Amino acid sequence: MSTSPEPRLAERFSGGLSAPICLTWELTYSCNLACVHCLSSSGRRDPRELSTAQATALIQEFAALGVFYVNVGGGEPLLRPDFFDLLGAAVEHQVGVKFSTNGYRLDAAAATRLAGTDYVDVQISIDGADAATNDSVRGPGSFAAARAAMDRLACAGFGPFKISVVVTRENADQLDAFDSLAASYGAQLRLTRLRPAGRGADSWERLHPSAEQQRSLYRWLHEHPEVLTGDSFFHLSALGEPLPGLNLCGAGRVVCLIDPVGDVYACPFVMHEQFLAGNVLGAGGFTSVWRESRLFAELRAPGTAGACTSCGAYDACRGGCLASKFFTGLPLDGPDPECALGHGEVALEAARLAATAVPHPGDGHSRRPRRSGGPVPVTLSRRP
């Protein structure tokens, strides 16, 4: 009998749970930013996005399933006009909400409202400890906007909000600066892994941390156990002492993603038809997708270590992240492209040599580039 994680717990979880532990719900594809690593390629709202009534019914379903909390993202969740209505419905049903925002819409009134709400966590996203580093990924002015939102939360007495950072090649050497920034607000720092998903498919090669940066990150995380990671870096556990957490790919087992139109994917990083399990508006709703979809049954079945079979670190890293492998064209039963022991680089090179087709997430809901900034030419003529 135990009340804390034990070695076999990952085995118990890998067979699936009655409901997700960690459910991500993207509320809208609408976003005022166009971050180069956006997992959901957000920008334009989708006209099929769940209505307030549909979203509220989904919250009731979460409550009935005993979902403890949902991670709400987007797009920018605050761009949904009914955001606070949905937040209220979640709180009323005792479904906790952790939501991520870029901060632009988090004005003083919103900060005060959030400070007065139980069961809500706020994560402000930045991807650099200074404006130059951040804005190169998230767009001009986005660092200042995020800092202003942090100031407003602090001013409203929200308490320990979270500062959420995707670790990249450009910011991996700024971890101490992020830590200081969080400390200055009494906030919690949260670091997550860059995935080659969404628009990240096109920026991953340039932005993913170097092997040396990964080793430094691993050591830094051990020195800073208070820093949250959402088990993001379990592939680094191959380097030695495992990082805290389940060290397991949770896709379809303990985690899943619901997108703004109600499509259910195995995890937030694999928005691709191959990992689409169903839609919450179908018969049986989300519950039936979670419990009965064929895709999730396959993901919960015991897997094989494939090319990792002979690696002594397999029990520690479990072959790493499914999504990272998928979107870099690697076999799903082989090493992670960022395998801490270097097997990923070999596999990537082999895939390049064999000209393996790499699945592309597509442009999703990215804003279309304007064709021309100039005037539209028209021909004026007299009516004959």
Next chain:
Amino acid sequence: MACAASTEPSGRPNINSTAPMLIDLTQAWALSSGVAVRHEAFGALAYDYRSRRLSCLTDQALADLLPALGRYPSAQAALDATVPITRHPSFARALTGLAASGVICVDEP
């Protein structure tokens, strides 16, 4: 956005495992307010909304006991009524661990 099971531990549990002092079983204990329990095939998950901590209960009898704990005049009475006597020592240790992590607390009348 989180991956895998984002249990987000907010620190290491405050349990001295080498010399466990057991909780007072003669007192009334109950599931803490702000803690939700969900049954699973392996036992249950308990989530503490205040600390954002997730605990795993890998025993079905313990999972059944927790929500009912507050109905008994003492933890000992709850054990007497629901758990074979040979398992009382391990249950007492488990309840001590749950008290240390704040999942259960003394039930003030």
